[in-house]
Amino acid sequence: MAAYLEQRTTQAAGWSRSLATFSAVLFITAGLAHRYGLIPTPPFLSVLSIVAALAAGSLALAAYAFTRFWYHGDLGGRDLVVGGLVSLAVLAPFLVTGYRAFVYPQLNDISTDLVAPPTLVAAVISRGLDTNEVTPFSAEHRRLQTENYPEVTGRRYEMPFDRASEIVEALLVRQGWTVATSRPAFVGQSEMTIEALAHTPLLGFPVDVAVRLTDEGTSTYVDMRSVSRYGRHDLGDNAARIIAFLGELDAEMAVQAGAAPAE
Template sequence: MAEFQTRYHEVRTTRSAGLSRGMASFAAVLLVTVVLGHRRGLVDTTAFFWVLGIVALLAAFALLLSGFAFSRLWKFGDRGGHDLTFGALLALVVLAPFGFVAYQIATLPMLRDISTDVDDPPALTAAASLRTSAMNRLEIPTAGERTLQTQSYPLVAGRRYDLSLDQVLQSVSAVLARQGWEIVVPPPAADKATGEVDIEAVARTFILALPSDVAIRMVDDGDSTFVDMRSASRYGRHDLGENAARITAFLAELDQEIANQAGTATTATPEQ
């Protein structure tokens, strides 16, 4: 009877630790697979978010199972320490990105549409026709959202260059080519009589390839050209700071491009 109890005891312990390892391994493989599939366009974004939720649940359960197995090991001297340790560590690795996202949600403003001109954002005309019912609607930011953006992202500001519209357009096109964004509305080849050129593109995040619609507006202001930019996420109520980072990075690169081409570049903050 004692031998039977010992064998039964070992089987239960090995099963908890083994389940932890197997579940964590499956969560890790599923995470890598769905991320690669979404980046290659094989997984729909809505389904992608659901799978990410499943991955987080699997990793959390794996961590709980490893904790249960550890309690058995601590109290009764059961076996399975190697499996539960591997399962716990792998589960923590899988959960780390989710923890980082939770931190960003808690510390960054809940915005999804950022513009250098909060009062008159560049139009996303083509983007509106490309968005489905599952995506965020393109709406005029509320007064609260405009104030929140101004307070949270003071560096998101338009640029004024002491150059002609054609010269600025040439530099903007060069920066766009390096970004690798999908151009939806290219700049007109001619007929700039209105004194304004608008470009629309689709940009994607580096790792998850989540899409955002981008608009760039260049306005001829006589002896100078003013550049405004807008970036709006297609999915999610929170952009995790991605749109503001995209705009500031693009305009910083545009500053450098114009400095290299023309020798000088000046910037100005638009009236808010």
């Protein structure tokens, strides 16, 4: 009488694939909904924690299924591979976030002027109780920014004040940011601040931006501030936003003036 060895299919592999797939679908759906303003940020942050937990659980099940597959010859190799790869893909943004939180300083408010940063009147009014409070810069804040983002500096352009303000506001709109207010708005003003609402590129977290222009007679000085509405750590996002915007402004001013701007 012949004996047959029956191979078992480990259930952990199937569960790993199911959890990984569900976490990926939840991540994409919630991310798009938040990006387009269909769900507010606080509930979205809770969803992100659920996504991370599901993906981590899926990866753990895939690891257990792999031990069964390797040592006992259980079936389910395809499911554990799919579950492992999908869960790693879902966890990748969280791992990158952890790395950036380690590398960059814990700041969420960056300005080219650390002594008298551009004010955020409209932003303060529109912020809710669950958002970050806009506070004056401490000595530690100034030290951390100076040491980590020395390239975040203001710009001086040989451009008339009125024309410079038009270029700045047009560039803000071109970025896809919502211009909230320009103040003061009267003829003969020597200083104005333009506020706008920006969003992070991937998941659309709201960020308040203020660009201040100061009339220096034959030139215009531009300062910029970028402040995250949520989270104690901006992961380097605000400094990168200021550097990128002012870089584009440099190019635009050079085109308009026919010469490179002076800093």
